[in-house]
Amino acid sequence: MLSHVRRWIVAPLATLLAASFVLYAAVWLQPGNPLTILLGTKASPAQYRYLAHKLGLDRPMLVRYWDWLSNAVHGNFGTSLVYKQSVASLIAPRLLTTLLLVAYAGVIITVIGVTLGIIGGMSPRAAPYVAGVSGLGVAIPGFVAAEVLIAVFAVKLGWFPVLGTGQGLAGRLRHLTLPAFALAIASIAYVSQITRAAVSNEEQSPHVETARGRGLAGPRILRRHVLRNAAIPIMTVSALTVASLLAGAIVVEYAFGLGGIGSLLVQSVSDKDSNVVLAIGLILVLVFVITTTALDLLQYLLDPQLRLKAAASWH
Amino acid sequence: MALTARLARVPALLRAEEPRTKPDVIAVVAGFVCIALVAAAIFAPLIAPYQPDSIDATAINQGPSAAHLLGTDSLGRDVLTRVLYGARLSLLGPALVTLLSTTLGTAIAVAGSWLGGTADRLIARFLDILFAFPSILFAVLAVIAFGAGLIAPVIALSVAYTPYIARVIRAAAVHERQLPYIEACQLLGYSSWRTAANHLLRNLRLLIIAQATITFGYALLDLAAISFIGLGVQPPTAEWGLMVSEGDSALLNGYPYESLAAGVAIVLTVVAFNVLGERLAARSRGMQ
Numbered sequence: 001m002l003s004h005v006r007r008w009i010v011a012p013l014a015t016l017l018a019a020s021f022v023l024y025a026a027v028w029l030q031p032g033n034p035l036t037i038l039l040g041t042k043a044s045p046a047q048y049r050y051l052a053h054k055l056g057l058d059r060p061m062l063v064r065y066w067d068w069l070s071n072a073v074h075g076n077f078g079t080s081l082v083y084k085q086s087v088a089s090l091i092a093p094r095l096l097t098t099l100l101l102v103a104y105a106g107v108i109i110t111v112i113g114v115t116l117g118i119i120g121g122m123s124p125r126a127a128p129y130v131a132g133v134s135g136l137g138v139a140i141p142g143f144v145a146a147e148v149l150i151a152v153f154a155v156k157l158g159w160f161p162v163l164g165t166g167q168g169l170a171g172r173l174r175h176l177t178l179p180a181f182a183l184a185i186a187s188i189a190y191v192s193q194i195t196r197a198a199v200s201n202e203e204q205s206p207h208v209e210t211a212r213g214r215g216l217a218g219p220r221i222l223r224r225h226v227l228r229n230a231a232i233p234i235m236t237v238s239a240l241t242v243a244s245l246l247a248g249a250i251v252v253e254y255a256f257g258l259g260g261i262g263s264l265l266v267q268s269v270s271d272k273d274s275n276v277v278l279a280i281g282l283i284l285v286l287v288f289v290i291t292t293t294a295l296d297l298l299q300y301l302l303d304p305q306l307r308l309k310a311a312a313s314w315h
Numbered sequence: 316m317a318l319t320a321r322l323a324r325v326p327a328l329l330r331a332e333e334p335r336t337k338p339d340v341i342a343v344v345a346g347f348v349c350i351a352l353v354a355a356a357i358f359a360p361l362i363a364p365y366q367p368d369s370i371d372a373t374a375i376n377q378g379p380s381a382a383h384l385l386g387t388d389s390l391g392r393d394v395l396t397r398v399l400y401g402a403r404l405s406l407l408g409p410a411l412v413t414l415l416s417t418t419l420g421t422a423i424a425v426a427g428s429w430l431g432g433t434a435d436r437l438i439a440r441f442l443d444i445l446f447a448f449p450s451i452l453f454a455v456l457a458v459i460a461f462g463a464g465l466i467a468p469v470i471a472l473s474v475a476y477t478p479y480i481a482r483v484i485r486a487a488a489v490h491e492r493q494l495p496y497i498e499a500c501q502l503l504g505y506s507s508w509r510t511a512a513n514h515l516l517r518n519l520r521l522l523i524i525a526q527a528t529i530t531f532g533y534a535l536l537d538l539a540a541i542s543f544i545g546l547g548v549q550p551p552t553a554e555w556g557l558m559v560s561e562g563d564s565a566l567l568n569g570y571p572y573e574s575l576a577a578g579v580a581i582v583l584t585v586v587a588f589n590v591l592g593e594r595l596a597a598r599s600r601g602m603q
Contacts, residue, residue: 011443019447026456139585141536143543144578147559151571162567247449251540255563266544269455277459281452289447 012293016286020072023281024065027274068278077279082271087279091261095283098249098260100172104180105187106242113188114234117195121203121230122222130196137189142248146182146255153178162256176258183252187241194237198230205229232303236295243291246284342594348587356402365393367400367553376570386572388558389565394576401553401577406584408469408547409534415473416534417527420480421519425511427481428488442478450475450537458546465548468541472534480526487522491515521599528592532585539581555581 052058056067071078077087120130154162160178202208203226211225250262257263261280268276355362364384371391379386385394427438450472457471491497492515500510516523539556541547548554550561555577562573 014440015443015447018444022444022448023456026460029460135590136582136586139532139536139582139589141540141581141585143540143556144559144574144581147563147566147571147574147578151566151575155567155569155571244449247451250451250455251544254544265455266546269459269546272459274459277455281456284449284452285447288449292446 008293008297012289016289017069019285019289020069020282021065023278023285024068025061027278027281028061028064072279072282077282078275080268080273080276082268082273082276087275090276091264091279091283094259094261094264097172097176097258098246098253098262101176101179101183101249101253101258101260102242102245104173104176105183105245108180108184109187109191109241109245110238112184113191113238114195116188116192117234118199118222118227120192120196121199121226127196127200130192134189134193134196138186138193140185140189142182142186142252143255145185146179146252149178149182150256179252179256179258182255183245183248187245187248191234191238191241195230195234198233199226202226202230232299236299239291239295243288246287339594342591345587345590345594348583349591352402352584352587353406355399356406359399359403363393363396363399365396367397368392368551376565376568376572378570378572385576386570388562388573394558394573397553397558397573398555398576398580401555401558402580404465404548404552405535405539405555405580408465408538409531411469412472412476412534412538413527413531415469416476416480416530417523419473420477420526421484421516421523423477424481424484425488425515428485428492429507429511438481442481445474445478448475451540454537454541455546458541463546463549465538468538468547472537476530476534480530483526484519484523487519488515491518521595525592525595525599528588528595530592532588532592535581535585535588 049058056064068078075088077091079085080087080090083090116130116134120127120134150162153159161175208221208225211221216225246262249260250265252258253260253262254266261283265277265280267273268280369392371387374383374387374391376389377383377387377391383393383395385398388394388397423438423442427435453471453475454468457467461467461470496514497510500514505513538547539554539559542554542556543560545560548557550557558577559574559581562571562575562577565571566574
């Protein structure tokens with residue numbers, strides 16, 4: 001019991017704490033002081049001191065870090081130096097857009113990726129084609145996919161709008177279709193690769209041979225005997241991929257000019273808007289740690305073998 | 316891209332490959348493509364038909380023609396020339412990332428597996444912290460700290476990729492350590508350093524090379540993405556990720572040539588290095 005608490009509660013929290021410190025230190029290590037940006041180069045030393053004191057920048061970094069973290073835990077990420085409004089209110093609507101984009105892409109990835117993988121794993125004739133297409137697909141980065149989709153479906157065919165976020169849910173989804181596919185392509189390919197490998201592994205296993213020998217129907221074998229065992233690696237990879245989409249969204253949102261947290265992060269980096277960068281960075285890290293922890297727990301619950309050999313490896 | 320999530324997460328599944336006896340045509344082709352790309356980068360000044368920054372106001376946004384095989388960009392610069400010159404930084408960056416992260420990752424992995432116990436666990440904890448960062452976030456943080464350009468993202472990605480390499484190499488190193496030849500070395504009185512460097516690493520070399528090759532492809536994707544969002548190499552330098560982004564406005568007007576040419580260069584390079592890396596990885600598993 002104690003080791004469980006350590007593995008799924010203490011260890012992730014410790015990772016998160018350390019990661020948040022790395023994040024804070026990296027942002028405040030910058031040579032270009034945020035005060036210079038606010039005041040320009042002509043301000044007097046007294047003005048610097050006053051503003052530094054007002055913003056609390058004259059205190060030791062560890063103290064500032066602790067303040068920032070305890071405020072962040074309560075949802076208070078401070079004020080944006082550029083937009084002069086609270087970071088939380090700046091991020092909230094953009095986070096919704098990003099989550100919608102990631103969810104849309106996540107659905108596309110699991111549906112198409114798993115289907116392609118099952119086809120490739122079940123039929124030896126289709127396998128090389130699925131392998132070839134997914135081998136090519138994993139190498140297509142989101143921003144190249146974005147430009148190609150814009151060139152074909154927005155400029156040439158005019159089926160989808162090029163830029164913007166859209167009104168209402170239907171309008172939003174329409175505006176998010178091309179970004180979601182751009183974000184999804186490489187991951188579809190990857191999920192289908194893993195699914196194909198997992199399914200064809202199971203297809204050749206003795207228990208599936210036995211089921212076939214007993215004369216069970218194909219779909220039943222697939223559902224009850226193949227997919228049930230192949231589900232764990234497929235689920236692992238799908239979940240990790242979807243978690244990594246949040247980072248992928250940074251580039252895709254930029255390419256489509258979507259107002260999500262990804263494009264806000266890029267803008268804030270250029271503006272040196274530290275509080276915004278910190279908040280978005282913390283969200284990215286948080287999502288990643290939560291997903292990997294939840295996944296680890298789920299695997300452990302689903303796969304009894306893991307419970308036996310838990311101590312054998314780093315993970 | 317956080318494509319790092321893909322490096323080495325589920326290696327056990329892709330293990331089905333059998334050792335090959337006849338020559339592997341696809342791997343040979345991929346190898347030739349890789350060599351050709353590196354050669355194109357090195358000899359760009361000799362092959363390229365124009366200067367990479369020679370602006371021609373009379374030839375703006377042209378499609379492919381005899382004078383400009385891949386067309387021209389919005390400043391009238393020859394796209395083929397810029398793709399060739401762009402190969403230099405586009406390949407140099409990932410090469411540096413691969414070199415740094417493979418060296419660091421291998422060193423950490425071998426040290427961990429060799430020392431075992433508390434040291435191994437501390438290393439694992441430390442790497443867990445690094446795992447929590449998507450690689451592109453690392454790069455963004457480095458850009459804030461050190462400014463946009465090639466250097467900051469290269470250093471950041473080297474750190475970001477280290478845990479993925481360390482995890483794979485460590486698993487293999489733990490396995491190798493139990494083999495009789497290590498014990499033989501110790502009985503012969505060789506120092507740990509000599510045993511690890513001369514014998515253990517030599518047996519892991521194919522796996523290390525395979526990991527490095529796969530890492531190269533992902534590093535290229537990440538670095539190109541960073542240039543694309545404007546935080547990497549700055550204009551007017553020719554670089555593939557930057558070219559995709561610079562071709563953006565012409566693309567909206569129906570001239571996709573610059574973006575497409577640079578995009579195809581990226582995809583082709585990554586496919587070639589990935590295929591080569593996966594084949595090498597399959598062979599290294601066959602050897603074990």
